[in-house]
Amino acid sequence: MPLERAEALKLLAGVPFGRIVFTSRALPAVRPVNHLLLDDTVVIRTHDGAALSGAVGAEEGVVVAYEADAIDPVTRLGWSVVVTGYARPVTDPDQLARYREVLHPWVAASMDHTVAIRPDLVAGFRLTAEADG
Amino acid sequence: MPLERAEALKLLAGVPFGRIVFTSRALPAVRPVNHLLLDDTVVIRTHDGAALSGAVGAEEGVVVAYEADAIDPVTRLGWSVVVTGYARPVTDPDQLARYREVLHPWVAASMDHTVAIRPDLVAGFRLTAEADG
Incomplete structure (x- = not known):
């Protein structure tokens, strides 16, 4: 069952990692x-040596996907959300300070x-009981 | 803490989805x-219309990554394993029949x-208590 954008982003915001x-x-x-989820963007922190840093180091950004899900392995019910968009390093000092204060790796x-x-x-779906093949 | 290949594959095999x-x-x-995890490969099934089908439809296969994890959002402990390799459609009828018998989407x-x-x-790591930043 596909999810609306607003609901998908709400589910994503409700879990701590992806x-x-x-x-x-x-x-x-x-x-x-x-x-x-801050300022309508997905904010993450990554370490210096991570491959990602190189990928998003460019000022113009790169396209990435970001996935979060909550699927119960027993009931096989849950949801998955995938966001696709430009990832850019945050460079504005005020924004950076604020993000670092609230987001701890x-x-x-x-x-x-x-x-x-x-x-x-933003794409997402719910696994519903009748979808259990 | 990085994981050895054998341990990483064992963890992957121990969870039902990725x-x-x-x-x-x-x-x-x-x-x-x-x-x-069958015959030393990660076996999945995907539906006809899925974008993946197109991507791995080619006989020569395409390189994909496959990730599984088990991370406790409260303790922040757990593990993540990423397998990277060629994905190929299974076409051998006997192998196909066997995989379909045991793997239900x-x-x-x-x-x-x-x-x-x-x-x-195969790359994997454990999140350990002292790594909690």
Whole structure:
């Protein structure tokens, strides 16, 4: 069952982490990361050495996908949301300070890059009981 | 804390679903899907209309990433495993029959494509208590 954009973003905002999907050296790459939905963007922090930092280091940004889900392995019910859009490093000092104050990475290491993903496309679905094949 | 290949594959095999990551029309794409680890490959089923079917329809296969994780949002402990490798449609009739017998898609619809992902690269890590930043 497809989800409306507003509902999909609300579900995404309600969970603490998801998975960022990008291209690294021409290969598909994916990393779990915690997020917040702030200023209508998905905000994450990533560490210096992460492949993602290179990918989104460019000022013009790169297109990434960001996925979050909550699926119960027993009932097989739940939802998945995928946001696709430009990821850009946050460079404005005030914005950066605010994001860093509220978003604390779960993985230690110097999380020097704060990245904002603009949800240009939002797709989501619910797994419902009758969809259980 | 990085994981050894064997341990990472064991963790992946121990959960019922993950997320397939691929490129669709030059954009990064990701879909949750249930899986089994059979014959040293990650086996999934996908439905006819899925973007993935097009991507892995080619006989030579395409490189995809497959991610599974189990992260507790409260304790922030858990693990994540990413397999990267060639995804190929399973076409051998005996193999196909066997895979279809044991792997039942969670999403209804005609799940006509059975896909095997060879784990050429296996990367994983554990989130440990001291890594909690």
